[in-house]
Amino acid sequence: MPATKQKKTDVLIELAKRRGIFWPSYEIYGGVKGLLTLGNVGFEIKRRLENLWIKYFVYSRNFQIIESPVIGPRPVYVASGHETQFTDKALKCEKCCSVFRADHLLSEVGINVPEGASLEHIDELVAHNKVKCPNCGENFSKAFQWLLMFKTEIGVGDPGYLRPETAQGIFTEFKRLYVHSRSSLPLGVAQIGKVFRNEVSPRQGPIRLREFTIMEVEFFFDPETNTGPLDEKYLEETIPVLTAEDQEKGFSGLRSVKVRDAVEKGFFSNNWIPFFLVLTKSFLKALGIPDGSYRFREKLPSERAHYAKQLFDCEVLLESWGWTEVAGFAYRTDYDLSGHMRVSGEDMSVFISSTNKKVVPHVVEPSFGAERLLYALLEYSLKIEEDGRIYLSIPSYLSPFDVSVFPLLSKPDFIAKAKEVASYLSDFKVNFDDSGSIGRRYARADEIGIPFAVTIDHQTFSDDTVTLRFRDTKEQKRISIASLPTELARLLSTPKPLV
Amino acid sequence: MPATKQKKTDVLIELAKRRGIFWPSYEIYGGVKGLLTLGNVGFEIKRRLENLWIKYFVYSRNFQIIESPVIGPRPVYVASGHETQFTDKALKCEKCCSVFRADHLLSEVGINVPEGASLEHIDELVAHNKVKCPNCGENFSKAFQWLLMFKTEIGVGDPGYLRPETAQGIFTEFKRLYVHSRSSLPLGVAQIGKVFRNEVSPRQGPIRLREFTIMEVEFFFDPETNTGPLDEKYLEETIPVLTAEDQEKGFSGLRSVKVRDAVEKGFFSNNWIPFFLVLTKSFLKALGIPDGSYRFREKLPSERAHYAKQLFDCEVLLESWGWTEVAGFAYRTDYDLSGHMRVSGEDMSVFISSTNKKVVPHVVEPSFGAERLLYALLEYSLKIEEDGRIYLSIPSYLSPFDVSVFPLLSKPDFIAKAKEVASYLSDFKVNFDDSGSIGRRYARADEIGIPFAVTIDHQTFSDDTVTLRFRDTKEQKRISIASLPTELARLLSTPKPLV
Numbered sequence: 001m002p003a004t005k006q007k008k009t010d011v012l013i014e015l016a017k018r019r020g021i022f023w024p025s026y027e028i029y030g031g032v033k034g035l036l037t038l039g040n041v042g043f044e045i046k047r048r049l050e051n052l053w054i055k056y057f058v059y060s061r062n063f064q065i066i067e068s069p070v071i072g073p074r075p076v077y078v079a080s081g082h083e084t085q086f087t088d089k090a091l092k093c094e095k096c097c098s099v100f101r102a103d104h105l106l107s108e109v110g111i112n113v114p115e116g117a118s119l120e121h122i123d124e125l126v127a128h129n130k131v132k133c134p135n136c137g138e139n140f141s142k143a144f145q146w147l148l149m150f151k152t153e154i155g156v157g158d159p160g161y162l163r164p165e166t167a168q169g170i171f172t173e174f175k176r177l178y179v180h181s182r183s184s185l186p187l188g189v190a191q192i193g194k195v196f197r198n199e200v201s202p203r204q205g206p207i208r209l210r211e212f213t214i215m216e217v218e219f220f221f222d223p224e225t226n227t228g229p230l231d232e233k234y235l236e237e238t239i240p241v242l243t244a245e246d247q248e249k250g251f252s253g254l255r256s257v258k259v260r261d262a263v264e265k266g267f268f269s270n271n272w273i274p275f276f277l278v279l280t281k282s283f284l285k286a287l288g289i290p291d292g293s294y295r296f297r298e299k300l301p302s303e304r305a306h307y308a309k310q311l312f313d314c315e316v317l318l319e320s321w322g323w324t325e326v327a328g329f330a331y332r333t334d335y336d337l338s339g340h341m342r343v344s345g346e347d348m349s350v351f352i353s354s355t356n357k358k359v360v361p362h363v364v365e366p367s368f369g370a371e372r373l374l375y376a377l378l379e380y381s382l383k384i385e386e387d388g389r390i391y392l393s394i395p396s397y398l399s400p401f402d403v404s405v406f407p408l409l410s411k412p413d414f415i416a417k418a419k420e421v422a423s424y425l426s427d428f429k430v431n432f433d434d435s436g437s438i439g440r441r442y443a444r445a446d447e448i449g450i451p452f453a454v455t456i457d458h459q460t461f462s463d464d465t466v467t468l469r470f471r472d473t474k475e476q477k478r479i480s481i482a483s484l485p486t487e488l489a490r491l492l493s494t495p496k497p498l499v
Numbered sequence: 500m501p502a503t504k505q506k507k508t509d510v511l512i513e514l515a516k517r518r519g520i521f522w523p524s525y526e527i528y529g530g531v532k533g534l535l536t537l538g539n540v541g542f543e544i545k546r547r548l549e550n551l552w553i554k555y556f557v558y559s560r561n562f563q564i565i566e567s568p569v570i571g572p573r574p575v576y577v578a579s580g581h582e583t584q585f586t587d588k589a590l591k592c593e594k595c596c597s598v599f600r601a602d603h604l605l606s607e608v609g610i611n612v613p614e615g616a617s618l619e620h621i622d623e624l625v626a627h628n629k630v631k632c633p634n635c636g637e638n639f640s641k642a643f644q645w646l647l648m649f650k651t652e653i654g655v656g657d658p659g660y661l662r663p664e665t666a667q668g669i670f671t672e673f674k675r676l677y678v679h680s681r682s683s684l685p686l687g688v689a690q691i692g693k694v695f696r697n698e699v700s701p702r703q704g705p706i707r708l709r710e711f712t713i714m715e716v717e718f719f720f721d722p723e724t725n726t727g728p729l730d731e732k733y734l735e736e737t738i739p740v741l742t743a744e745d746q747e748k749g750f751s752g753l754r755s756v757k758v759r760d761a762v763e764k765g766f767f768s769n770n771w772i773p774f775f776l777v778l779t780k781s782f783l784k785a786l787g788i789p790d791g792s793y794r795f796r797e798k799l800p801s802e803r804a805h806y807a808k809q810l811f812d813c814e815v816l817l818e819s820w821g822w823t824e825v826a827g828f829a830y831r832t833d834y835d836l837s838g839h840m841r842v843s844g845e846d847m848s849v850f851i852s853s854t855n856k857k858v859v860p861h862v863v864e865p866s867f868g869a870e871r872l873l874y875a876l877l878e879y880s881l882k883i884e885e886d887g888r889i890y891l892s893i894p895s896y897l898s899p900f901d902v903s904v905f906p907l908l909s910k911p912d913f914i915a916k917a918k919e920v921a922s923y924l925s926d927f928k929v930n931f932d933d934s935g936s937i938g939r940r941y942a943r944a945d946e947i948g949i950p951f952a953v954t955i956d957h958q959t960f961s962d963d964t965v966t967l968r969f970r971d972t973k974e975q976k977r978i979s980i981a982s983l984p985t986e987l988a989r990l991l992s993t994p995k996p997l998v
Contacts, residue, residue: 020679040563064539180519
């Protein structure tokens with residue numbers, strides 16, 4: 001089937017496997033659901049995406065960024081509430097012992113399970129609708145809580161978990177981190193790293209992963225004196241919002257809302273939330289995810305994580321998966337620090353000199369899923385033209401290589417000159433390619449989103465100029481080799497955050 | 500005790516906790532041995548170290564770099580041999596059930612356990628020397644193999660392991676990776692990521708970790724036609740080597756060896772090994788680890804990992820831990836690919852057109868421990884002067900900030916001008932600090948190794964010049980604000996690999 005007739009998802013997933021963007025891991029062993037490998041191209045785009053996030057969410061705000069372990073001892077996740085709360089409701093077949101996520105199984109037979117439904121409610125739905133095991137047709141035993149954390153054992157018999165979020169590695173270290181910021185609030189601490197969620201049986205390919213990379217900030221503030229940024233520029237922005245109220249009325253789109261108006265109406269629990277939403281708007285723009293294709297959805301009380309007093313999801317509209325969460329913005333209050341105080345017995349409160357009070361800091365947490373953002377930016381960058389040409393119009397600063405360098409002909413003098421130019425451009429990440437026709441080389445580079453191609457042609461030998469070709473338009477211009485570094489640096493410069 | 504009288508290790512570990520370099524994780528819960536948190540300063544140095552490694556070991560060689568999951572299903576680690584071979588010998592007390600690593604326990608009571616000693620041999624040593632449990636004084640049951648992998652369960656009942664190396668995430672995907680490199684050898688595939696080793700009870704603080712970051716290349720080649728690099732520049736270099744033969748004679752230092760001579764004597768299994776040793780020499784130089792403080796030690800047959808036909812460790816001399824492994828260079832042959840072929844049934848051989856043969860590629864693996872390299876570079880960069888001044892003379896391109904920007908005085912006009920300069924330098928990572936005396940600010944910046952400080956003083960207001968101060972010498976020079984970006988870019992430029 002020609003690419004123009006296929007779903008974008010299918011074209012992208014085929015391209016991703018063929019060109020080293022991503023694919024399901026361990027295929028030679030039949031695969032493991034929810035595990036993905038990023039190839040050379042996917043890794044580089046993701047790495048640049050992470051670097052851009054650091055620029056927007058860490059450096060531009062002078063936040064800390066740290067690295068804490070993946071493995072945590074059990075008391076950490078008792079204190080955080082995850083051991084009891086971070087669960088899915090599940091059903092197990094009495095005969096064949098197959099386990100299913102209850103809401104998924106029931107929705108497949110046309111029964112809608114409301115968010116937050118109790119175990120008893122699920123048992124009633126199963127009994128009333130006579131739902132049987134799809135594998136063997138037998139009855140289910142009672143619904144139960146399926147723990148979403150991976151368990152392990154540390155040393156001799158100490159239970160541990162793989163972190164489901166990087167946040168607890170920040171909360172447990174708060175006392176030191178506070179000192180490292182010279183004991184002052186507000187304090188932002190970021191972390192990027194792998195997190196783990198042991199879904200019963202994940203579907204949705206690259207979207208629902210058991211292991212993925214999270215980029216998050218735990219932002220600590222005094223709820224009495226630090227309720228928003230001093231610079232009020234963010235108040236003048238508009239953001240696309242779907243409120244809880246709208247959802248309760250059955251509306252499911254988005255409304256463009258002026259931040260100042262929403263703040264004045266008391267819509268946000270504190271002003272750090274809208275500030276981070278505006279910063280995210282600016283980040284999504286830098287990823288090439290267009291306006292109108294994402295929204296900030298306020299989660300209903302029944303949908304909220306156990307630690308969140310207010311929670312917004314940033315959702316991007318994807319062809320196959322609809323509105324898909326790519327980031328969350330949780331007002332965690334003092335829930336986590338207080339939990340660790342209670343279980344560890346350590347005092348996590350800090351002294352605020354302006355109010356002469358001790359306070360347990362409150363937390364707002366912007367948290368981003370790197371692989372989902374990667375997928376979203378790829379889907380929005382995928383262009384399929386009428387003639388079957390496929391290319392990724394990835395922003396230049398996120399592309400897997402900065403520039404291609406090609407000899408027009410695969411002849412020794414052309415190749416030698418091209419290698420010389422590639423070496424001259426060694427401050428950039430260069431894709432050197434001298435095999436096949438020049439047309440095929442352009443097409444290969446376009447497919448993985450390399451934004452610029454420098455071609456050494458006959459004229460190069462007489463005047464030291466080359467052609468510079470632009471991926472999206474296929475336009476070419478002549479440029480001297482000497483001016484390439486400056487011109488490329490300009491073309492590859494990263495945008496700056498709006499606020 | 501003044502810093503000049505203390506051990507470097509103690510000064511460094513105190514500094515690391517106080518200034519956000521690294522510290523033991525989860526202290527509020529009593530800590531977990533072998534888990535480390537990197538603070539803001541440590542994370543940034545490590546991140547730059549990783550970027551430098553990518554430059555040397557990936558980009559400069561046009562290798563791939565990928566990201567595969569931490570979790571692997573059991574068959575992967577059956578095929579790789581880890582499930583049976585990746586073990587320590589352990590002893591368990593019959594009464595109190597304490598478990599000890601056998602060689603550590605015996606060495607503490609003065610008994611040397613030879614590398615590769617059998618379980619029976621350990622039982623004999625325990626019996627003959629009447630070794631008892633140090634905790635309760637009772638007898639040990641028979642020695643047993645302690646599995647060094649962390650176990651977990653994927654979904655419903657599928658056993659899995661946390662990877663002890665990133666390598667298997669490359670071997671299992673070899674068929675795709677080979678296609679992504681247009682089906683040609685040699686092929687280098689790199690990966691940086693967390694790995695996990697469930698030591699019984701690790702000691703040695705920041706050196707012996709249960710969770711750490713590995714940076715490795717699996718380099719695939721045809722053992723008949725690709726036995727070394729075409730560019731023979733590496734043959735002219737010398738490297739510090741301690742051979743197996745020397746060790747058997749009781750020599751324990753290092754000898755400077757010309758690579759060409761060693762190659763001609765047939766010392767290396769193939770020429771990719773010495774090539775990577777030379778590249779590593781160049782990398783260690785870039786980290787500021789001086790000649791004479793590291794060596795390449797050939798491991799004795801009894802010490803080699805189960806997959807290695809020849810193995811070199813790169814060891815750095817550390818004050819408290821002696822010669823410490825920071826990297827390994829293993830000739831893994833076709834051990835891993837053949838193992839996966841056997842267990843998965845998938846053909847991993849490739850067709851070599853020049854010899855008209857199918858071959859299972861052989862592998863050389865350079866593998867680096869990021870946290871140990873970080874520790875080593877910190878120890879070698881730590882300077883303690885007679886007057887008590889402490890600073891880290893980290894290479895500029897690895898330092899946690901590129902430059903400090905200070906107002907000489909904490910007055911509004913100085914602060915405003917300093918902020919303006921900081922903003923002008925937004926392409927750099929700037930440490931802005933306006934609190935306390937200028938002397939204290941210099942000292943704080945020196946302690947975390949910031950190489951340069953720009954100070955806005957009285958003269959700045961008349962001629963737009965500032966002082967540029969150099970960390971190691973404390974020298975200052977005047978420079979115009981306009982020329983700062985170019986001058987800093989020059990001072991911060993990263994070196995290039997030697998080969």
